[in-house]
Amino acid sequence: MINNQVYHPLLEKAARFQVLGKSPAGFYLRLNKLVWERLPSRVRNLHAFHSYGAWLHSLVCLGAKRQQFFGTFFLRNRPALELMRRLARQKVQGSNLRIAVLGCSIGAEVYSILWTIRSARPDLNVLLDAVDISKEILSFAEKGIYAPDTSQLVGTSIFERLTEAERVKMFDWEGDRAKIKSWLRQGITWYLRDAADPELVNIIGPHDLVVASNFLCHLSRADAENCLRNVARLVSPGGYLFVSGIDLDVRTKVALDLGWEPVRDLLVEIHDGDRSVQADWPWAWWGLEPLNRKRHDWQTRYAAVFRVNVRGLRPGRHNG
Numbered sequence: 001m002i003n004n005q006v007y008h009p010l011l012e013k014a015a016r017f018q019v020l021g022k023s024p025a026g027f028y029l030r031l032n033k034l035v036w037e038r039l040p041s042r043v044r045n046l047h048a049f050h051s052y053g054a055w056l057h058s059l060v061c062l063g064a065k066r067q068q069f070f071g072t073f074f075l076r077n078r079p080a081l082e083l084m085r086r087l088a089r090q091k092v093q094g095s096n097l098r099i100a101v102l103g104c105s106i107g108a109e110v111y112s113i114l115w116t117i118r119s120a121r122p123d124l125n126v127l128l129d130a131v132d133i134s135k136e137i138l139s140f141a142e143k144g145i146y147a148p149d150t151s152q153l154v155g156t157s158i159f160e161r162l163t164e165a166e167r168v169k170m171f172d173w174e175g176d177r178a179k180i181k182s183w184l185r186q187g188i189t190w191y192l193r194d195a196a197d198p199e200l201v202n203i204i205g206p207h208d209l210v211v212a213s214n215f216l217c218h219l220s221r222a223d224a225e226n227c228l229r230n231v232a233r234l235v236s237p238g239g240y241l242f243v244s245g246i247d248l249d250v251r252t253k254v255a256l257d258l259g260w261e262p263v264r265d266l267l268v269e270i271h272d273g274d275r276s277v278q279a280d281w282p283w284a285w286w287g288l289e290p291l292n293r294k295r296h297d298w299q300t301r302y303a304a305v306f307r308v309n310v311r312g313l314r315p316g317r318h319n320g
């Protein structure tokens with residue numbers, strides 16, 4: 001048992017069981033979906049329905065064969081970017097800020113982070129290590145040139161969260177081709193690597209901010225947990241880990257095991273900051289459970305940002 005959700009091998013078998021090629025669990029879920037989608041949102045938000053939704057989501061996760069996706073957006077989670085800006089604001093004038101982005105896909109997240117931080121703190125020397133496991137996607141990211149068919153490549157409409165003014169400030173446009181401005185392309189090192197590789201920390205070293213968004217949910221729970229523990233090793237003592245798009249039970253377990261401190265600033269806003277994953281709960285394994293303040297562990301469970309390796313700090317040292 002992890003937290004209060006039951007992952008029994010028998011339940012997993014039941015979720016995957018088939019009769020003449022048809023899944024009774026799948027039928028049960030489809031029936032529930034029909035009813036669920038007709039309920040007013042105030043009813044769905046009631047405690048009993050939230051618990052029932054969590055049960056349905058467990059069944060979905062147990063029955064699913066997970067696979068990776070490349071989907072991404074520019075300025076995907078604005079409150080998370082705002083928190084990065086606030087953390088960058090604490091840095092000493094002219095100092096280095098080291099950032100790692102794992103599972104960076106075609107680079108939209110990397111350039112969004114650099115745009116946010118460099119716009120706010122042009123004096124900082126921001127060095128960013130971007131890691132992805134796909135060679136094709138990484139070389140695309142490095143070029144930083146986006147065209148209408150890029151959205152098809154990753155299966156999401158990558159520019160949809162940008163205002164007109166942001167489109168102008170982030171890109172040089174040639175017709176419908178958008179090239180990332182040169183001041184946003186500097187200071188990035190691209191790595192074709194597996195985020196779960198134990199050697200990664202020796203290759204890219206420690207970072208003030210480490211970002212792992214929307215790829216751990218596509219791994220099995222055991223692989224996601226191992227990978228998350230490995231990713232946490234990339235955070236400097238007292239640094240910050242941004243981790244979203246992961247099974248909440250897995251993240252909570254690792255956070256408690258390793259004594260991470262949930263960051264309360266913008267916690268709710270960041271949780272609610274990416275509408276694409278919220279809309280898919282409880283019907284997809286990547287769907288994000290609505291925040292429930294009635295849970296005793298709600299701050300750890302719903303925080304997507306943690307201060308980690310605090311024990312490694314020398315007494316009296318303040319990060320920033």
Ligand SMILES: C[S@@+](CC[C@H](N)C(=O)[O-])C[C@H]1O[C@@H](n2cnc3c(N)ncnc32)[C@H](O)[C@@H]1O
Nearest residue numbers: 069070071072103105132133194195213214215
């Ligand atoms: C859904 S995209 C997420 C992109 C971006 N992080 C975001 O949140 O918008 C997932 C990306 O993670 C990459 N990925 C999956 N498993 C990985 C691993 N073990 N190590 C590094 N990258 C991985 C995939 O190749 C893909 O580009």
